[in-house]
Amino acid sequence: xxxxxxxxxxxxxxxxxxxxxxxxxxxxxxxxxxxxxxxxxxxxxxxxxxxxxxxxxxxxxxxxxxxxxxxxxxxxxxxxxxxxxxxxxxxxxxxxxxxxxxxxxxxxxxxxxxxxxxxxxxxxxxxxxxxxxxxxxxxxxxxxxxxxxxxxxxxxxxxxxxxxxxxxxxxxxxxxxxxxxxxxxxxxxxxxxxxxxxxxxxxxxxxxxxxxxxxxxxxxxxxxxxxxxxxxxxxxxxxxxxxxxxxxxxxxxxxxxxxxxxxxxxxxxxxxxxxxxxxxxxxxxxxxxxxxxxxxxxxxxxxxxxxxxxxxxxxxxxxxxxxxxxxxxxxxxxxxxxxxxxxxxxxxxxxxxxxxxxxxxxxxxxxxxxxxxxxxxxxxxxxxxxxxxxxxxxxxxxxxxxxxxxxxx
Amino acid sequence: xxxxxxxxxxxxxxxxxxxxxxxxxxxxxxxxxxxxxxxxxxxxxxxxxxxxxxxxxxxxxxxxxxxxxxxxxxxxxxxxxxxxxxxxxxxxxxxxxxxxxxxxxxxxxxxxxxxxxxxxxxxxxxxxxxxxxxxxxxxxxxxxxxxxxxxxxxxxxxxxxxxxxxxxxxxxxxxxxxxxxxxxxxxxxxxxxxxxxxxxxxxxxxxxxxxxxxxxxxxxxxxxxxxxxxxxxxxxxxxxxxxxxxxxxxxxxxxxxxxxxxxxxxxxxxxxxxxxxxxxxxxxxxxxxxxxxxxxxxxxxxxxxxxxxxxxxxxxxxxxxxxxxxxxxxxxxxxxxxxxxxxxxxxxxxxxxxxxxxxxxxxxxxxxxxxxxxxxxxxxxxxxxxxxxxxxxxxxxxxxxxxxxxxxx
Numbered sequence: 001x002x003x004x005x006x007x008x009x010x011x012x013x014x015x016x017x018x019x020x021x022x023x024x025x026x027x028x029x030x031x032x033x034x035x036x037x038x039x040x041x042x043x044x045x046x047x048x049x050x051x052x053x054x055x056x057x058x059x060x061x062x063x064x065x066x067x068x069x070x071x072x073x074x075x076x077x078x079x080x081x082x083x084x085x086x087x088x089x090x091x092x093x094x095x096x097x098x099x100x101x102x103x104x105x106x107x108x109x110x111x112x113x114x115x116x117x118x119x120x121x122x123x124x125x126x127x128x129x130x131x132x133x134x135x136x137x138x139x140x141x142x143x144x145x146x147x148x149x150x151x152x153x154x155x156x157x158x159x160x161x162x163x164x165x166x167x168x169x170x171x172x173x174x175x176x177x178x179x180x181x182x183x184x185x186x187x188x189x190x191x192x193x194x195x196x197x198x199x200x201x202x203x204x205x206x207x208x209x210x211x212x213x214x215x216x217x218x219x220x221x222x223x224x225x226x227x228x229x230x231x232x233x234x235x236x237x238x239x240x241x242x243x244x245x246x247x248x249x250x251x252x253x254x255x256x257x258x259x260x261x262x263x264x265x266x267x268x269x270x271x272x273x274x275x276x277x278x279x280x281x282x283x284x285x286x287x288x289x290x291x292x293x294x295x296x297x298x299x300x301x302x303x304x305x306x307x308x309x310x311x312x313x314x315x316x317x318x319x320x321x322x323x324x325x326x327x328x329x330x331x332x333x334x335x336x337x338x339x340x341x342x343x344x345x346x347x348x349x350x351x352x353x354x355x356x357x358x359x360x361x362x363x364x365x366x367x368x369x370x371x372x373x374x375x376x377x378x379x380x381x382x383x384x385x386x387x388x389x390x391x392x393x394x395x396x397x398x399x400x401x402x403x404x405x406x407x408x409x
Numbered sequence: 410x411x412x413x414x415x416x417x418x419x420x421x422x423x424x425x426x427x428x429x430x431x432x433x434x435x436x437x438x439x440x441x442x443x444x445x446x447x448x449x450x451x452x453x454x455x456x457x458x459x460x461x462x463x464x465x466x467x468x469x470x471x472x473x474x475x476x477x478x479x480x481x482x483x484x485x486x487x488x489x490x491x492x493x494x495x496x497x498x499x500x501x502x503x504x505x506x507x508x509x510x511x512x513x514x515x516x517x518x519x520x521x522x523x524x525x526x527x528x529x530x531x532x533x534x535x536x537x538x539x540x541x542x543x544x545x546x547x548x549x550x551x552x553x554x555x556x557x558x559x560x561x562x563x564x565x566x567x568x569x570x571x572x573x574x575x576x577x578x579x580x581x582x583x584x585x586x587x588x589x590x591x592x593x594x595x596x597x598x599x600x601x602x603x604x605x606x607x608x609x610x611x612x613x614x615x616x617x618x619x620x621x622x623x624x625x626x627x628x629x630x631x632x633x634x635x636x637x638x639x640x641x642x643x644x645x646x647x648x649x650x651x652x653x654x655x656x657x658x659x660x661x662x663x664x665x666x667x668x669x670x671x672x673x674x675x676x677x678x679x680x681x682x683x684x685x686x687x688x689x690x691x692x693x694x695x696x697x698x699x700x701x702x703x704x705x706x707x708x709x710x711x712x713x714x715x716x717x718x719x720x721x722x723x724x725x726x727x728x729x730x731x732x733x734x735x736x737x738x739x740x741x742x743x744x745x746x747x748x749x750x751x752x753x754x755x756x757x758x759x760x761x762x763x764x765x766x767x768x769x770x771x772x773x774x775x776x777x778x779x780x781x782x783x784x785x786x787x788x789x790x791x792x793x794x795x796x797x798x799x800x801x802x803x804x805x806x807x808x809x810x811x812x813x814x815x816x817x818x
Contacts, residue, residue: 066687066691067688068691071692081504089687089688090685090686090687090741091740091741091744092645092648092714092741093714093715093717093719093738094648094713095714096737097719121729121740122687122740124726124728124729125729125732125740128721128724128729129721132719155726155727176691229638229703230638230680236501237501238499238503239501239503245692248692249693251696252692252695252696252697253691253693253696255696256693256695256698256700257695258700268700269696271639271693271696271700271704272696273680276499277499277500277501278498278531279476281800281803282475282476283476283654283657283661284657284658284661284662284665284680284681285661285799285803286661286662286665286666286798287664287680287681288661288665289665289803290665290666290667290675290798291665291667291678291680292638292677295680304502304503305501305502305503306502307502308502310502310506310541312537312538315537316537317533317537317564318564319529319530319533319564320537322808322812323534328502328506331807332499332502334810334814335803335807338806338807338809338810339803339806339807341810342802342803342806345802345806346799358503388695389695389699390694390695390698390751391694391695393751393754394694394698394744394747394751397747397754398744398747401750402731402739402743403731405743
């Protein structure tokens with residue numbers, strides 16, 4: 001499913017046994033719902049049914065959600081090359097109004113609202129706008145709405161009940177950024193004609209991939225010991241940009257903490273950065289090679305992208321002579337391997353991952369692998385990987401500002 | 410056009426006179442073609458004509474180019490919300506084959522090949538594939554091709570001549586990442602029904618915005634003095650992701666140099682990172698607030714996004730009560746301002762930029778402003794902002810690897 005090639009020049013700073021112990025502690029925790037999602041057959045059945053219901057009755061879907069309620073679904077849509085979903089996650093008036101104005105048929109458009117807490121202000125504000133525009137078009141809005149939220153006394157859940165609309169629950173013990181294998185991702189996978197079942201199957205394999213995980217956790221912990229301030233996730237695939245954004249959120253919100261659970265100063269983790277394929281060799285590679293050696297570069301190769309049924313037998317150009325008789329995918333492969341060699345030649349820390357394809361099993365594996373990885377790093381370094389106190393501060397400041405500004409607006 | 414609000418807590422480490430002298434030196438250089446592009450009427454006329462010709466005769470455009478030949482056009486397409494262009498910049502077999510397979514009408518699709526050197530292997534390899542697939546469909550390929558490259562004895566230019574196809578020149582003294590205001594961006598702007606003329610008008614205004622530029626250069630130089638290793642460009646607009654990628658390349662390739670032009674060790678500049686709007690408050694904000702204080706956060710607000718003709722008079726939710734009677738755009742505005750306040754409250758370095766809109770004049774200004782800014786930083790610190798030696802190394806390694814691997818493939 002996933003193969004890791006560790007760079008032999010990199011020293012591992014921790015003993016595998018100690019990392020393994022942290023992983024075992026993580027798995028033994030009873031408060032982490034994301035560990036149970038791969039085996040949740042009820043969630044799978046309900047999500048598949050809802051995804052099918054939406055795709056059978058609607059031509060298009062607008063997903064309104066933010067952060068963990070949006071990035072996993074966006075990753076799945078991008079990997080599927082689908083245009084069947086519009087995402088509204090930024091209360092950007094130009095974008096939001098353009099998306100609604102471009103809907104071909106209001107009654108054939110489903111609206112899916114996703115918010116773990118059911119109180120996310122951006123989601124509710126977008127709902128208000130959409131409903132208003134539907135009203136102006138004399139079209140009913142709520143009969144086309146669907147909801148995924150905690151099953152508690154919250155705004156979104158109550159709204160779904162009031163209008164007797166289908167709703168699925170994010171379990172109480174599953175955090176937003178750990179929810180991609182809950183109905184949040186599964187409904188979307190089904191709607192996109194992917195396989196939620198295989199997503200979970202891949203996730204179960206990740207739960208079993210103990211050695212791979214321990215090696216990988218040790219690699220990242222060792223990178224932090226080397227004071228590498230940026231972890232660069234470099235995907236040699238054009239369809240992994242949103243997966244990268246999903247990973248960036250998971251990494252940054254889980255690991256960016258100032259205090260340990262014992263109230264001590266937390267270790268400094270890295271900032272996650274995303275790059276894509278050969279195109280970014282013509283962008284940030286120069287700075288990585290000659291700038292400060294403060295980065296850990298992770299190269300992800302995908303075997304399905306490196307294959308092609310198209311072989312080019314004779315080429316008309318001197319520049320591509322070396323590629324003659326090769327299939328179209330061989331160039332990106334050579335570039336990925338050469339880039340890692342070039343980085344290593346300048347003493348940069350690298351590691352590489354190889355995935356067989358973009359299929360659901362591989363994706364389920366990758367989603368779960370990184371959730372386990374980030375959580376194990378948290379366990380090992382005694383930080384709480386499951387809260388996000390500073391996001392709450394920014395929300396509070398927004399409300400205070402609105403209170404202050406309101407009389408002047 | 411552009412307003413900068415400097416954070417009063419940040420000390421300027423340089424004298425404005427010295428920065429101004431570097432800017433004057435830059436403007437006096439005769440070897441930098443990008444300085445002349447805003448006044449190049451011939452390039453404007455030819456680009457507008459070619460853009461109109463393509464849009465009048467074709468339903469769709471495939472742009473094949475990489476790095477500086479792709480990111481500026483991608484930025485323009487994203488800002489226009491257009492789906493009239495497909496971009497191939499990654500020799501990713503799945504993406505490339507899917508784009509070609511999904512073309513509705515091969516004879517109504519134009520192909521634009523862009524490469525400054527005319528020898529970019531990814532561009533030529535993609536051309537080989539496209540031509541092969543057209544041949545398999547018994548459709549002529551070359552009559553639908555267009556070219557932008559240096560007017561020299563290079564592969565792409567010679568190919569255009571051989572097939573007697575329209576071609577426009579990137580001036581010899583304009584580097585790839587400084588070419589967005591050459592035919593590279595102007596043809597695309599016209600094809601998208603934007604105004605290349607206003608793009609250049611905005612660029613000319615940037616050339617006149619001396620004080621703004623000097624303040625801004627001083628800000629960034631001072632950030633480097635504070636050892637801030639990441640410059641975060643945070644756009645509160647959903648349509649600025651590719652502009653961010655364009656800026657990332659400009660910044661990373663221009664400033665990431667190990668040596669000064671005197672052969673001394675170059676100062677360490679920052680790695681450029683991109684974030685988008687309120688959605689990324691639910692992603693990397695946590696890590697920025699509580700992680701190491703090694704970042705300079707640049708917040709970009711857009712007044713057109715903060716406006717809306719939709720006012721929501723009464724809201725059904727407690728959470729949005731404060732927003733009642735406001736227009737839809739007020740929330741993103743409050744969040745942008747509150748986020749900057751939150752960052753400042755934890756002693757993070759910030760600055761904010763305010764743009765009136767996403768129009769061509771504003772964009773032309775922004776493109777030119779950052780080209781001038783990066784070039785002035787180079788001038789001031791005596792590095793060569795116009796080469797990219799390490800990208801050449803990675804290209805060389807790819808070819809060597811192909812030579813070595815070829816017999817085994």
